[in-house]
Amino acid sequence: MSNPFDTALSTLRAASEVAGLEPNVVKFLSQPKRIFQFSIPLKLDNGDLEIFTAYRVHYNDALGQTKNGTRFVPDLDLDTVKALGFWMTIKHAVAGIPAGGGKGGIKVDPKKLSEGELERLTRAYIRKLPMKGAWVDIPGADIGTSAKTQAWMLDEYEEIMGFHSPAAINDKPAEVNGTVGSMEATGTGAFFVTMEAVKDLSIPKGSTVVFQGFGNVGRIAARLLYKEGYKVIAVSDINGGIVKLDGFNVNELESYVDKEGTVAGFPGSRPISNQELLELNCDILMPAAVQSVITEENANNIKAKLILECANGPITPNGEKILEDRGIKVVPDVVTNCGSAIVCSFERTQGLTDTYWDIETVNSKLKERIVKAYRETVETADLKKTSMRNAAWVNALTKLSNSMKARGWV
Known part of the structure; x- marks a missing residue:
């Protein structure tokens, strides 16, 4: 697997060229x-x-x-x-x-x-x-x-x-002044982004979805997509993957995982390797486990129309170039999985003000914020004639550059 920091720096260099960032800004952002x-x-x-x-x-x-x-x-x-x-x-x-x-x-x-x-x-x-x-x-x-x-x-x-300082730590339980919806936020946010992306690509309900990873993120997104009418045909965890081409009942699968601690052996499914799972014929692929699982070695075998990066950095730069040339749309991690970052911001706000929200308020505000981020990314991608990843980074780097300049850092 490639070095994840090299991957991040590669994206920085590519997006900075599109954004027209000054060399000193790039130099500053190239190290912590x-x-x-x-x-x-x-x-x-x-x-x-x-x-x-x-x-x-x-x-x-x-x-x-x-x-x-x-x-x-x-x-x-x-x-x-x-x-x-x-x-x-x-x-x-x-x-x-x-x-x-x-x-x-x-x-x-x-x-x-x-x-x-x-x-x-x-x-x-x-x-x-x-x-x-x-x-x-x-x-x-x-x-x-x-x-x-x-x-x-x-x-x-x-x-x-x-x-007491409840705003000092994020993702804590509501019982110690955390926020409801915290642990579900990444998967819920990924679902909201998926609903926008399928509209853009005219991917209808009933289309097939594959999840590489069925932990906290993949599980929540799978549950919500299943409820919305999409067909989850394969999932995996650390013990391997399973496939069921006519679709899983995700509610039953979750109950099984709660009891057994793994997706492996779910009745009516057959085992499949993680590599085979990524290359299944499906409409939507959602890598929700670890980084660098789609590379130049397997990108030509990917058959999905749409990939949403639920994990951090699951596609290497060389792998993404192949996907882009093949016309496969990729919604990058910094958009797809930023739901947790958004709700953590809500958690800090609630902790600082001693005002706590219900789950409907949290999810409503999450949807508003993450859909706005997705739409701004699409607009920049169209304007700059570039990938969704470059567009998201262009938007972010522009904000960072403006703040760094105002502070006199560069």
């Missing part, structure tokens, strides 16, 4: 503003000591405080964190959110820890994080973290500070 890397010693339940490597990147804060994702995965590295921080910077700008991009995490497999070990590690991460708080940097959830870990983070932060 701050990088934190630190060790966390943890005494395990059996008495053994283990040392974990942790990261946090503040990529750019020209538009506001940095915030979001904290990833607990065994293969985490600095280049991945830098790329994710850059993408988060772009997402916030695309969605019109007054915030910068932050990302971080711990190189750990949380499934190998007891709940007590995970809690101690999570709290230690917040204790050792040099800069944090509602006006500085706000950690949110990502792969390997959850509402529970975010509640631990908030509690640890408030213990350190000596006062």
Whole structure:
């Protein structure tokens, strides 16, 4: 797989040419503003000591405080964190959110820890994080973290500070002054974007959809598309994929996953590899797992008419060039999956004002914001005669450039 930070920089260079960005702006945006890397010693339940490597990147804060994702995965590295921080910077700008991009995490497999070990590690991460708080940097959830870990983070932060500050941590439960709809936001936002894209391409209800990834994002989007009348014919998770060409009952599939912990073995389906799944004959393909799964090696085999990037960076630049030449429309990650970034902004607003919204209000505001981001991207793509990805980045980079110039940074 390609280096995700190289992928992000490649997109920056391509979009900056379309936008006519000044060289100094590109140079400034080619590296993070701050990088934190630190060790966390943890005494395990059996008495053994283990040392974990942790990261946090503040990529750019020209538009506001940095915030979001904290990833607990065994293969985490600095280049991945830098790329994710850059993408988060772009997402916030695309969605019109007054915030910068932050990302971080711990190189750990949380499934190998007891709940007590995970809690101690999570709290230690917040204790050792040099800069944090509602006006500085706000950690949110990502792969390997959850509402529970975010509640631990908030509690640890408030213990350190000596006062309550619900806006200091994102993606926490509503019971500790989080927002309803937080964990569903990325999948819900992806659904709203899909509904706009299928209108543009005249893809009717009943058309086929494939999900590579059936975690929090893919599952929510699949549920909503199924309810809308679309036919989900294949899904996958870490244990592999399954296919059912006449379509899944997504409600039954969700119940099965709740019981078994995986999509594998769902009655009436047949197993399929992730690679085969990506190359299925379908109308809509939604990569919702990890980065760099569509490359120059398999892009010629993709048969979908429309691809929506629910994951971060699932298509490499070389792969996307092939898809573009073949006329396959790609709605980029910074538009498709910015729903969580939008709702995290809502969460901070609610926490700062002690005014909390119901789910109808959250989803209504999410739909308004993300549809606007999609429409602005389409307009710029048409105006500049460029790809949706370049268009989204052009819109974001223009906002960032204007703010950086006004601040005297470049």
